[in-house]
Amino acid sequence: MADLVQQILDLKKRKNAVILAHYYQEGEIQDLADVTGDSLKLARAATQVDADIIVFCGVHFMAETAKMLNPAKKVLLPDLQAGCSLAESCPANKLDRYQQMLRENGRKFQTVTYINSTAAVKALSDWVVTSGNAEDIIKRVPEGMEILFVPDRHLGQYLEEATGRKMILWNGSCMVHEIFSVGDLLAMKKRYPHGVTVAHPECPANIREHSEFVGGTEAMIRHVGSFKEPTDFLVATEANMMWQLQSKFPQHRYHPVPGISCACNKCPHMALNTLEKLRDCLVNEAPEIEWQPDFETARGVLERSLLK
Numbered sequence: 001m002a003d004l005v006q007q008i009l010d011l012k013k014r015k016n017a018v019i020l021a022h023y024y025q026e027g028e029i030q031d032l033a034d035v036t037g038d039s040l041k042l043a044r045a046a047t048q049v050d051a052d053i054i055v056f057c058g059v060h061f062m063a064e065t066a067k068m069l070n071p072a073k074k075v076l077l078p079d080l081q082a083g084c085s086l087a088e089s090c091p092a093n094k095l096d097r098y099q100q101m102l103r104e105n106g107r108k109f110q111t112v113t114y115i116n117s118t119a120a121v122k123a124l125s126d127w128v129v130t131s132g133n134a135e136d137i138i139k140r141v142p143e144g145m146e147i148l149f150v151p152d153r154h155l156g157q158y159l160e161e162a163t164g165r166k167m168i169l170w171n172g173s174c175m176v177h178e179i180f181s182v183g184d185l186l187a188m189k190k191r192y193p194h195g196v197t198v199a200h201p202e203c204p205a206n207i208r209e210h211s212e213f214v215g216g217t218e219a220m221i222r223h224v225g226s227f228k229e230p231t232d233f234l235v236a237t238e239a240n241m242m243w244q245l246q247s248k249f250p251q252h253r254y255h256p257v258p259g260i261s262c263a264c265n266k267c268p269h270m271a272l273n274t275l276e277k278l279r280d281c282l283v284n285e286a287p288e289i290e291w292q293p294d295f296e297t298a299r300g301v302l303e304r305s306l307l308k
């Protein structure tokens with residue numbers, strides 16, 4: 001393992017590469033990264049890097065986003081199969097048909113798309129949001145317009161409550177956040193009566209309503225950091241997030257809220273990236289995210305949504 005880590009560090013230096021890692025990657029990968037973050041922080045970081053190669057340790061739509069914002073850079077993803085159930089739940093051709101049907105019915109709307117989506121879907125959108133900036137972006141949609149929110153119905157519901165704007169919701173969800181067990185959460189709350197439950201807005205309403213705090217991963221870090229005394233946190237998001245919390249705020253205790261079928265809830269797509277694949281992609285400079293025809297349009301939507 002120490003050998004593998006050293007190989008990666010040497011390759012990174014020799015190839016003038018930078019490693020960006022999402023908070024849902026295994027701790028050993030986050031530990032090696034130049035930048036760790038949520039989708040918004042990493043997308044913004046990708047525009048600032050001075051390296052020739054960006055190795056994106058995350059899932060496909062994230063690496064695609066980094067490529068769209070950096071057309072001239074080589075963007076690598078350790079495993080090209082690292083997908084996302086949310087992105088898959090909204091195919092571009094279905095969204096296109098649905099938008100046409102709404103227009104034919106005389107509906108005036110703007111499409112607000114969660115960043116967990118393909119480039120082809122982003123290209124059909126007016127705005128792209130992350131859990132970190134969604135409320136601000138929704139304020140930019142003119143009052144007279146309806147909002148079609150895709151693809152996450154749980155995040156959409158949460159945003160309806162947070163902003164007071166009614167939305168047409170696409171019926172997609174994240175396979176990780178969808179299956180937290182509310183029964184186990186209630187049992188944990190009895191075991192830790194002074195504990196604080198923090199949940200991601202991709203969780204269904206029955207988890208959010210039993211949580212003291214709901215927010216994206218960056219907001220979660222800020223919230224946990226505001227507690228000075230050692231505290232028990234019950235964490236309802238992808239389980240690797242606890243590595244990040246533990247390393248930033250070691251005075252607290254963190255307890256994963258389990259899924260209905262497993263003791264903790266890890267994203268199988270994120271887990272496809274390993275240290276070995278990270279080393280190999282630096283050696284081979286592949287798999288690489290290739291420029292696609294949809295990227296140009298999607299890039300314009302990304303830039304006005306995330307960078308302005």
Ligand code: SF4
Binds near residue numbers: 024087174
């Ligand atoms: S945790 Fe959910 S939303 Fe995030 S990459 Fe995995 S499947 Fe997609």
